[in-house]
Amino acid sequence: MIMPRGKELLLPVRPVFIWSSLIAALALAMVQNMVLWGNAAWLPDVMAVVLVFWAVHQPLRVGIGTGFVLGLLVDVHQGALLGQHALAYTALCFLAVGIHRRLLWFNMFGQMAQVLGLFVVAHLLALLLRLTAGDAPPGWSMLVAPLLETLLWPVVSVLLLLPQRQAPDPDATRPL
Amino acid sequence: MPLGTLDSAPPPFFRQGPSALSKLIFFGVLSLLLMVADSRFHMLQPLRAGLATALYPLQWTVLRPFVWLDGGARYFQSLQASQADAAAAQYQLGLQSQRAQQVEQLTLENARLRQLLELRARVNAPALAAQVLYDAADPFSHKVMIDKGALSAVQAGSPVLDEWGVLGQVTRVYPLVSEVTLLTNRQQVIPVLNTRSGVRALAFGNGTALELRFLGAHVDVQLGDVLTTSGIDGVYPPGLQVARVSLVDRQTDASFARIRCTPVAHLNGTLHVLVLRTPAVQLPQNILAPPIGPGQGKGARP
Numbered sequence A: 001m002i003m004p005r006g007k008e009l010l011l012p013v014r015p016v017f018i019w020s021s022l023i024a025a026l027a028l029a030m031v032q033n034m035v036l037w038g039n040a041a042w043l044p045d046v047m048a049v050v051l052v053f054w055a056v057h058q059p060l061r062v063g064i065g066t067g068f069v070l071g072l073l074v075d076v077h078q079g080a081l082l083g084q085h086a087l088a089y090t091a092l093c094f095l096a097v098g099i100h101r102r103l104l105w106f107n108m109f110g111q112m113a114q115v116l117g118l119f120v121v122a123h124l125l126a127l128l129l130r131l132t133a134g135d136a137p138p139g140w141s142m143l144v145a146p147l148l149e150t151l152l153w154p155v156v157s158v159l160l161l162l163p164q165r166q167a168p169d170p171d172a173t174r175p176l
Numbered sequence B: 001m002p003l004g005t006l007d008s009a010p011p012p013f014f015r016q017g018p019s020a021l022s023k024l025i026f027f028g029v030l031s032l033l034l035m036v037a038d039s040r041f042h043m044l045q046p047l048r049a050g051l052a053t054a055l056y057p058l059q060w061t062v063l064r065p066f067v068w069l070d071g072g073a074r075y076f077q078s079l080q081a082s083q084a085d086a087a088a089a090q091y092q093l094g095l096q097s098q099r100a101q102q103v104e105q106l107t108l109e110n111a112r113l114r115q116l117l118e119l120r121a122r123v124n125a126p127a128l129a130a131q132v133l134y135d136a137a138d139p140f141s142h143k144v145m146i147d148k149g150a151l152s153a154v155q156a157g158s159p160v161l162d163e164w165g166v167l168g169q170v171t172r173v174y175p176l177v178s179e180v181t182l183l184t185n186r187q188q189v190i191p192v193l194n195t196r197s198g199v200r201a202l203a204f205g206n207g208t209a210l211e212l213r214f215l216g217a218h219v220d221v222q223l224g225d226v227l228t229t230s231g232i233d234g235v236y237p238p239g240l241q242v243a244r245v246s247l248v249d250r251q252t253d254a255s256f257a258r259i260r261c262t263p264v265a266h267l268n269g270t271l272h273v274l275v276l277r278t279p280a281v282q283l284p285q286n287i288l289a290p291p292i293g294p295g296q297g298k299g300a301r302p
Helices: A015-037 A046-057 A064-078 A084-103 A108-132 A140-165 B020-039 B045-075 B079-117
Strands: B127-135 B143-146 B159-161 B166-173 B178-182 B189-194 B200-205 B210-212 B226-229 B241-249 B258-263 B272-276
Touching (some): A015 A046, A015 A064, A015 B045, A015 B127, A046 A064, A046 A108, A046 A140, A108 A140
Antiparallel strands (some): B143 B178, B159 B272, B189 B226, B210 B258
16 A cells, blocks of 8 residues: 555554544534533534544545434534534535545645635535525634634544554553 | 554455445435425424434433532532522512512402403413523524423423513423524514503514514604513413513614614523413313304304
């Protein structure tokens, strides 16, 4: 396999870890909403970031169907139009699967510049759907959400790759 | 190379399922259909309730540490603060008791007068106390979740009040929680009565406040007027405070006045609410029954 120079060989991912990280993202979104900030429009959608991460790194395991189902769950939790997040996440996963071969050749800033476009498209799609359905736009603070999601990208990338960066044969005398 | 570094199964080069584009089209169309069925035909409440019930354990678990933290903080709140709260509540109660006694007398008097005039008795709605759990996360709509649901016999459409006035209406009922749409929601309308001039109007939510639409430019509405529910819709009982007029703009070239009002209820910070039973369920039978045929009943005319 051709790999970018200087990139380490990762361990295979464990499916349990993928699913538990997605559920953790849902739980984090719930904490944001139910405990911390209510329904502020600038809140970053952690679920979208984690979903894009897995669609880029494991496109054979997490794809468009996963995005759709998780979108439905988010819709029900938020009390939004049923299918709004499902459509947004479907589009997000489609774009992420589309760029997954290219994205990892860039350094972190290059990656952030590219995923920013994805998040903007997802929010724009949600905004268009809700305006069509006759709801009021939530205000300019909504513009901050894709930026915050882009800032979360490096954090999520480091955290979710940690288990795959372990040594393949743990050894007490090895420095790593 | 250690064996553990390889995926156990070789990558399925030749069987990757349908293409990404076809999946996008399939799921995109499916979600559009879901949205239409949800917003136009309201057919998906069972699916929504099922998913919500599946999500409930996760929500409950996520909330637990914060509930404990809150409980712990309250436990260590100083005795003095609690006593001050209790004293303030006592004072409020003292102020209200005089009015409450007058109300008893007035209710009796009102009932007798209505009997004299042969007016229909007022409908008194039984109520259910509930607590606001959290704001619904959707930033496009103004909704809160309360901790009573279908198991406590909450019905969709019931009016919801807080200590100050009307808060909104129950729009979706799940088994354990329900969703209350606030008055400021774009799709929420409430019939109101101006208590000073007796003008009736409809108040529409506009995202941040309420608007009285379709009132002529010379209508008798002034700044600071109190609007209460008019009770002619059969949903909200009459006489509940709704809003206060905050802006009256009469333009000479427009045929309608632009009137904006601020809700009386604390839409953003309320904790305890009251869910009223829908009056339509308990209206006297003779309102809903078909008119009595000739020859029956007292009021029949030849």
